[in-house]
Structures are given as structure tokens and as C-alpha cells.
Amino acid sequence: MTKKYRLTPEHIYKALIDLQKILLDTLDFDKVIDKVVNAMLFDLGFVELGYKVIVLTLYDEKSKVLKRIALSQTEQAERALKASSVPFREIDIPISASDNFLIRTLKTKKPMVTHYWPDIFRPILSDEDALKNQTAAGIKTSMLFPITVRNQAIGVMIFSMIKSEKEVTEGEKGLIQGFADIVGLSIENSKLFTATKVANEKLKQLDKLKDEFVSIASHELRTPLTAIKGYIWLAINKSPTPLPDQVKKNLQIALDSNEHLAYLVEDMLTISRIEGKRFNMNMEKTDLIPVIDQVYNELAIKAQTKEIEFSVTHEVPNCFIMGDKEKLREIFMNIAGNALKFTPEKGVVKVIIEKKDHEVIISIRDTGPGISKANIPKLFQKFVRLSESYAKTKESGTGLGLYITKQIIELHKGKISIESEVDKGSTFTITFPLV
Amino acid sequence: MASPHKKILVVEDEDRLNDLYVQLLEAEGYAVDSAKTGNEAFEKIHEGGYDLVLLDIVLPEIDGIHILQKLKKEPAKKKNVAIVLLTNLTENETIAKALKEGVSGYLIKSRYTPDQFLDEVKKHLN
Numbered sequence: 001m002t003k004k005y006r007l008t009p010e011h012i013y014k015a016l017i018d019l020q021k022i023l024l025d026t027l028d029f030d031k032v033i034d035k036v037v038n039a040m041l042f043d044l045g046f047v048e049l050g051y052k053v054i055v056l057t058l059y060d061e062k063s064k065v066l067k068r069i070a071l072s073q074t075e076q077a078e079r080a081l082k083a084s085s086v087p088f089r090e091i092d093i094p095i096s097a098s099d100n101f102l103i104r105t106l107k108t109k110k111p112m113v114t115h116y117w118p119d120i121f122r123p124i125l126s127d128e129d130a131l132k133n134q135t136a137a138g139i140k141t142s143m144l145f146p147i148t149v150r151n152q153a154i155g156v157m158i159f160s161m162i163k164s165e166k167e168v169t170e171g172e173k174g175l176i177q178g179f180a181d182i183v184g185l186s187i188e189n190s191k192l193f194t195a196t197k198v199a200n201e202k203l204k205q206l207d208k209l210k211d212e213f214v215s216i217a218s219h220e221l222r223t224p225l226t227a228i229k230g231y232i233w234l235a236i237n238k239s240p241t242p243l244p245d246q247v248k249k250n251l252q253i254a255l256d257s258n259e260h261l262a263y264l265v266e267d268m269l270t271i272s273r274i275e276g277k278r279f280n281m282n283m284e285k286t287d288l289i290p291v292i293d294q295v296y297n298e299l300a301i302k303a304q305t306k307e308i309e310f311s312v313t314h315e316v317p318n319c320f321i322m323g324d325k326e327k328l329r330e331i332f333m334n335i336a337g338n339a340l341k342f343t344p345e346k347g348v349v350k351v352i353i354e355k356k357d358h359e360v361i362i363s364i365r366d367t368g369p370g371i372s373k374a375n376i377p378k379l380f381q382k383f384v385r386l387s388e389s390y391a392k393t394k395e396s397g398t399g400l401g402l403y404i405t406k407q408i409i410e411l412h413k414g415k416i417s418i419e420s421e422v423d424k425g426s427t428f429t430i431t432f433p434l435v
Numbered sequence: 436m437a438s439p440h441k442k443i444l445v446v447e448d449e450d451r452l453n454d455l456y457v458q459l460l461e462a463e464g465y466a467v468d469s470a471k472t473g474n475e476a477f478e479k480i481h482e483g484g485y486d487l488v489l490l491d492i493v494l495p496e497i498d499g500i501h502i503l504q505k506l507k508k509e510p511a512k513k514k515n516v517a518i519v520l521l522t523n524l525t526e527n528e529t530i531a532k533a534l535k536e537g538v539s540g541y542l543i544k545s546r547y548t549p550d551q552f553l554d555e556v557k558k559h560l561n
Contacts, residue, residue, distance in 0.1 A: 219523070222523050222544070222545040223449055223452065223523065223544075223545075224451075225545060226452060226523075226544045226545045227449070227451040227452055227455055229548065229549070230452070230455040230456075230459065230549050230552075231451075231455060233548060233549040233550070234455070234458060234459065234462075234549065237549075237550075238458075238459075238462045262545065266545075
């Protein structure tokens with residue numbers, strides 16, 4: 001009946017390592033429990049040693065019952081299933097059933113043996129029915145091993161065989177005990193993994209909801225913002241009677257504040273698109289030089305009014321990168337615009353374009369107030385407010401511009417960095433891979 | 436006053452925006468008519484005779500795109516010179532779809548200041 005299958009300590013060690021690998025490679029709970037009841041029989045050949053049915057039971061804290069979770073795929077198991085008057089999944093043994101050997105094993109955390117199946121089916125099946133199942137499966141002996149995790153019993157494994165207890169070698173017992181320990185760990189692992197997966201999914205959903213909310217809210221805000229802008233403009237510019245200066249001034253402040261709010265809404269919408277990966281970019285081979293020249297032309301008037309020496313220098317005729325022309329324009333409008341905004345009158349703002357290896361490096365240097373070392377890491381965060389720069393300018397931004405700019409640069413596989421010295425100025429360096 | 440006697444139809448379902456555009460355009464001396472729902476808009480556009488129709492996309496009953504498609508099957512009794520989209524949608528797809536249905540341009544409501552809006556209107560009238 002049983003093949004000679006010698007279990008040396010080396011053999012046990014190797015077998016356990018193999019089982020451990022099989023179980024720990026699997027993280028999904030359903031797959032783990034399936035492997036738990038089948039790996040030992042089939043992968044390690046225990047079926048040849050007379051082991052025919054392996055059952056995994058786990059204790060459920062909530063309902064206070066020991067539940068049958070998985071059953072090996074063997075013909076003996078199949079026969080027992082057919083004979084049973086209660087479906088496998090419904091044989092839930094209450095923790096109070098102290099005459100049930102499974103419950104005793106769970107409570108004492110010590111292995112037990114029985115030749116009489118009513119011991120492991122009470123009180124769900126009558127003794128008669130339990131014996132009927134045992135006869136159908138042709139089982140002589142069942143060994144019960146506790147499954148423990150961190151010294152806590154979480155369930156019991158039933159190893160049923162067609163031989164007597166005397167025929168079980170110490171080697172087999174050692175292997176089964178070792179196996180039960182690995183089972184505990186792998187079940188715990190897979191439970192944690194499944195819980196993490198579920199939590200992760202939930203977080204992703206929440207993130208998506210937040211994103212959609214910002215997107216819809218920003219969209220809804222546009223209509224009233226447009227109306228406010230229009231009506232204040234009408235009040236200032238189309239008033240049937242001339243307005244007192246103070247009223248005009250107050251209305252202008254309202255109009256400017258509304259404009260600020262509108263920018264904020266647009267920036268938030270942009271961020272929600274970037275973070276929700278819905279930011280559309282029209283990528284094409286683009287020459288950066290005309291893009292930067294256009295930005296220069298748009299900003300030149302502002303530089304003139306502040307008497308700032310503003311220049312763009314490049315020694316190369318062109319600089320092709322993969323990019324979205326409009327988005328690239330926004331990047332340089334933001335960085336060069338900031339440089340002009342924070343540089344005091346009669347200062348200098350220089351834009352230098354160079355090619356090095358497979359990159360284009362654009363540096364934007366200003367003689368503005370500079371940013372302290374402590375504040376540099378905050379610079380590219382959302383809603384950044386740096387006391388030193390804002391104290392010296394009347395204009396205020398949304399606090400989102402640099403964050404958006406950095407995100408868009410990174411979507412172009414580029415990088416942005418800054419070097420700065422307080423009271424001397426700042427240099428922003430942007431690099432993109434050339435094509 | 437710019438281009439007096441030019442007839443403009445404003446299609447906009449938001450009351451406050453509708454009134455705003457009407458006031459802005461009337462202050463410039465245009466003859467302004469307005470519609471606030473898709474059905475009302477279609478009836479007026481179908482009667483026709485406007486120098487410019489400013490057409491919102493998101494409308495109750497029938498949306499702007501459907502109005503344009505319906506007009507292809509039932510052309511206006513009196514020709515409308517130009518139809519321009521009035522929209523907050525920056526989604527290029529919707530705009531591209533409308534451009535295929537025969538509009539001559541689009542205005543993004545939230546983007547323009549009122550004087551820029553009036554400039555754009557003037558451009559489309561010429």
C-alpha cells in the first residue's frame with residue numbers, strides 16, 4: 001500500500017523549504033488555501049504515504065465558530081463530500097463544543113489524533129452521519145495540528161489517512177508540524193496582503209472621487225466667475241453716470257480679486273487633470289527657440305516698464321525636443337514671468353539656452369530677492385507662500401504655478417532645479433532630452 | 436458705436452450670463468435677441484436672419500451640437516451669416532465636433548474679459 005518513502009532530516013528540511021516557497025510565492029488568500037490543502041499531498045508526494053484527505057479549518061472571531069475552509073482534491077475527499085448530509089462549508093463547529101477534538105486542538109494548541117470521525121464533526125453531524133462520511137472516504141486515522149501565528153491558534157489542519165497512527169514516522173510528524181507553522185504564516189501573509197489590496201483599492205477610488213470633485217467644482221465655479229467679471233466690468237466701463245474715484249477703485253479691486261480667483265480655479269482644474277492623469281498633451285517634435293522667443297516678446301513690455309535688462313541668448317540655431325508647444329510656452333511664461341515679477345527695477349533677467357550631450361539646458365537667471373536654502377524644498381509644493389519673495393512684491397500668484405510647471409516639465413521627461421542666494425538672485429535650470 | 440443695426444442672437448441658458456451678454460452687446464449698439472433653451476434657440480435660428488449667433492453648447496432640451504445637426508436637415512428660412520460657439524468647454528473634441536457642423540469659430544466664456552469678448556464679436560461680424 002505505501003511506497004518506501006524515507007524521510008531523512010535533510011529530506012524534511014528540503015521539503016519544508018519547497019512548501020514554504022510554494023506558499024509564500026502566493027499572496028492571494030483563495031490561492032493560498034487551495035495550495036495549503038493540495039501542495040503537501042501532490043507536490044511532496046504525501047498521497048503516496050497514505051495521506052488522502054487534508055482539510056483546513058480557520059477560527060472566525062465574529063461568529064465564534066471553527067469554519068471548514070478548504071479541502072484537498074482527492075477521490076477520498078470527493079466521496080466524503082457526497083456522503084455528507086451537511087455541505088462542507090456549513091460544518092461550522094462552535095467554540096463552545098469542548099467535546100470536539102478540533103476545538104480542543106485549537107484551545108490547547110497541541111496536536112491530537114482520532115480514529116473516530118464523530119470527534120471532529122460534533123455537534124453539527126450526528127455520530128451516525130459522521131461515521132458514514134468516514135466510511136465513504138475510507139479513512140482510518142485523522143491527525144489534527146494547530147495552526148498558530150505568533151503563538152495564537154488561528155485554525156486546525158486535519159490530515160486524514162488510510163493507515164494507523166503507528167505507521168506514521170517521526171519524520172512525517174515533524175514535517176507536518178513544520179508545515180502547519182508555515183501555513184499559519186502564509187495565511188496571515190495573504191490576509192494582510194488582501195486587506196492591503198482592498199485598502200489600496202479604496203484609496204484609489206477616494207482619490208478618483210476627490211479628483212472628480214475638484215474637476216466638477218472648478219468647472220461649476222467658472223460660470224459665476226465669468227458673470228462677476230462681466231458685471232463689474234460693466235459697472236466700471238459702462239456706467240450711465242460718472243463714478244466717484246473711490247467707487248471706481250473699489251470696483252477695480254473686486255475685479256482684480258475675481259481675476260485672482262479665476263486663475264486659482266484654472267490652476268486647480270489643471271492640477272486635478274495632471275494628478276488624475278487626464279492631462280492631455282499634444283506631443284510633437286518642437287523647436288524650443290521660437291517658443292522661448294515668443295515668451296520673450298510677450299514679456300518684453302513688462303521688462304521695459306520696470307527697466308529690467310531682459311535677454312535671451314542661444315548659440316545654437318535650433319533645439320528640437322518632443323513636447324506640447326502650448327504647454328512649453330506656459331512653462332517659460334511662468335518661470336521667466338516670475339523672474340521679472342520678483343526682480344526689482346533696473347535689475348537683470350537673462351535666459352540662456354545651451355545644448356550639452358543629449359540635453360538642452362535653459363537657465364533663467366534673475367537679480368531678484370533670492371530664496372533661502374530652507375525655503376528651496378518648499379518651492380515646488382502646492383500653495384507655497386515664501387515670506388521673503390512676497391514681502392517684496394505687490395503682485396501675488398496662486399501659489400500653484402511652480403508646482404504645475406514642475407509637473408508639466410516632468411511630463412516632458414525634463415527636470416527643473418534652482419540655485420539661489422538671498423539678496424543676490426536665483427537661477428532656475430530646466431533640462432529636456434533632445435530628439 | 437460699432438456696426439449698428441447688426442442683429443445678434445445670444446443663446447445662453449445661464450440667466451445671469453445671458454443678461455450680461457445682452458447688456459454688453461446692446462451697449463455697443465447691436466440689435467440683440469436672446470434664447471435660453473435649446474428649443475427656443477432652434478426656433479429662432481431656424482427663422483434666421485442674424486448676422487451673428489452666439490451659441491452655447493450645454494443647453495436644456497437640445498444641446499448646441501444637436502441644434503447644428505438639426506439645422507443641416509432643416510436649413511434656416513433666412514440665412515444666418517455666422518454662428519460662433521459660446522462655451523466654457525475647453526475640451527478640444529467637443530469644439531472640433533462643432534466646427535465640423537459648420538460653426539465659424541468659438542469663444543471661451545471664462546477666458547475673455549468683456550472688452551476682449553466685444554473685440555471677438557466684432558471680428559466675427561466682419
